[in-house]
C-alpha cells in the first residue's frame with residue numbers, strides 16, 4: 001500500500017523536463033543529430049510563435065489566423081534596421097519587438113470587438129495585408145526576391161556564425177519563453193485567461209477586465225513571434241516574404257492544434273511534427289501542402305480536439321495507473 | 330433608520346421595440362435580504378444585467394452606496410463590492426471547483442503578468458493567500474471535499490452552490506442571486522436558504538431573483554414584484570401575498586403553465 005502511494009505521488013514532470021533538456025543539449029552534435037541542426041533551429045523558432053498562439057487561442061479562446069504577420073514584422077524590422085541602417089542586431093531585435101508589440105496593442109482593441117468567425121476573418125485579413133506589404137515595399141524589404149547579407153548576432157567577439165552556435169541561442173530564447181509562459185499560465189493571470197475562455201460575462205462579473213487581458217495576451221504573442229522573426233533572419237542572413245503569408249499562419253495554427261491548444265510544452269511537439277513534415281516530407285507534394293495541413297487540422301480536431309500531444313500524455317497516464325492498479329491487486 | 334445600499338431610479342431598457350424594463354424604482358436596504366419576483370420575461374434578469382453592467386442603459390439611474398454605476402464598466406462594479414450569480418450558472422469549464430472560486434478572488438490580489446512570469450515572491454505569497462481564501466468559501470458552500478473536481482462534473486445543485494461561493498470570493502458587500510433555487514430539490518433548497526442566511530449574517534446585502542415562493546417568502550425581508558418591465562408592488566411577504574395586482578399577474582402566468 002505504502003509503495004503504491006509513493007509511486008502514485010511520484011512526480012514525473014521534472015524527470016520529463018530534465019530528459020528534454022539533456023536531449024536538447026546534445027541533439028546538435030554530429031554523433032547525434034548534427035545533420036538536422038537547421039531543422040532543429042526552425043523547430044525552436046516556430047515553437048516560440050506557437051506558444052504565443054497557444055496562450056491566445058488555447059487559454060484565452062481568441063483565434064488568430066494571422067500570427068505569421070508578427071513573425072514577419074520581427075523579421076523585417078531586424079533585417080532592415082541591421083542591414084540597411086547598420087543598427088546593432090540586438091538593438092534592432094529589441095526595437096522590432098517593441099514596434100511589433102505596439103502595433104499589436106493598437107489593433108487589439110478594434111479587433112477584439114469581434115468574436116469567433118469574425119475575429120478569425122479579421123486576423124486572416126491582417127495577415128494578408130502584412131504579406132502584401134512585405135512584398136510591395138520593395139525599396140525597403142527587397143520585395144518578393146527578398147534581401148540577403150543580414151549581419152549575424154554576436155556577443156562581444158563571439159559571433160553566432162554557425163548553425164551549431166545559433167541552435168543554442170535560439171533554444172535559449174525558446175526555453176525562456178516556454179518557462180515564462182508556463183509561469184503565466186499557472187498564475188492569477190492564467191486563471192483569468194481561462195476564465196475568459198469559459199465565460200466572458202462571468203469573468204467580467206468577477207472583476208476581470210476582459211478587453212485588457214485579451215489585449216495583453218495578444219501583445220505578448222506578437223512579441224514572442226517578433227523575437228522569433230528576428231532570430232530567424234539572423235540565422236539565415238536572408239529574408240523573403242514567403243514564410244509570412246497565409247500558409248505560414250496556417251502552419252502555426254496546425255502546430256498549436258497538434259501540440260494541444262492548452263498545453264505550453266506541447267508547442268514543441270506540434271512545431272516539431274509540422275516542421276519535420278514540411279521540411280522532410282511535404283517537399284514532394286509541392287503546392288498540395290496546404291491541403292495536407294487542412295487535412296491534419298480536420299483529423300486532429302475530429303479525433304483528438306485536445307491535441308495529439310495531450311492525448312498521448314493521457315494515454316501514458318492511463319497506462320501508468322493501469323499498472324498501478326495491478327500492483328495494488 | 331436603515332440605509333439604502335442600491336438605489337434604482339426610473340430605469341428603462343428597450344430591446345428593439347420591447348421595454349424589458351419600464352421606469353423601475355427600487356431602494357435595496359443595506360444588510361437585508363430582498364427579493365425580486367415576477368412572471369417569466371418580467372425583466373428580473375435584465376435588471377441584474379443593468380446593475381452589473383452587462384448592458385448599458387440610458388434612461389434612469391442606478392447608484393450603489395451613493396455612487397452612480399451608469400458609466401462604470403462591469404469589472405469596476407465588482408471592485409465596488411457588487412457580485413452576482415447567473416441564471417444559467419456560467420461556471421468555468423475545464424477548471425476545478427477550487428480554481429473557479431480562485432477566479433472569484435481576482436480583484437482581491439494584485440500581482441500581474443510580470444510577477445507571475447518571473448514567479449517573484451510576491452506572486453507566490455499572494456497565490457497562497459488566494460488559495461486559502463478560496464478554500465474558505467468552498468467550505469462555506471459545503472464543497473470543500475470537491476475542491477479538485479472539475480466544476481462541470483458536479484450535479485446541478487452543487488454547481489449552483491459553487492457559483493455562489495465563486496461570487497462570494499470577490500468579497501462583495503452586495504450579492505445578486507439569479508434564481509439560485511431553480512432545479513434544486515427540497516433538501517438542496519434548504520441548504521441554499523441556510524447559506525443565504527449565513528451570507529446575510531456576514532453583513533452582505535442580498536438581492537435575490539427567485540420563482541420558488543416558499544423560498545422567497547421564507548427568506549426575503551422585502552419583496553419587489555415586476556411584471557412586463559414594470560414594478561407592480563413592493564412590501565413584506567404578507568403584504569405581497571395579499572396584493573390583488575400580484576395575484577392577477579401570477580394567475581395569468583399559471584394559465585400559461587397549463588397551456589405549455
Ligand SMILES: Nc1ncnc2c1ncn2[C@@H]1O[C@H](COP(=O)(O)OP(=O)(O)OP(=O)(O)O)[C@@H](O)[C@H]1O
Nearest residue numbers: 344347349367368369370371372373374375376416
Ligand atoms: N439581450 C436581449 N435581447 C433582446 N431581448 C431581450 C434580451 N434580454 C432579455 N430580453 C427580453 O426582455 C424581457 C425580459 O427578460 P428577462 O430575462 O429580464 O426576464 P426575467 O424576468 O429574468 O424572466 P425569467 O423568469 O424567465 O428569467 C423578455 O421579453 C426577454 O425576451
Ligand SMILES: [Mg+2]
Nearest residue numbers: 373374375416
Ligand atoms: Mg431571468
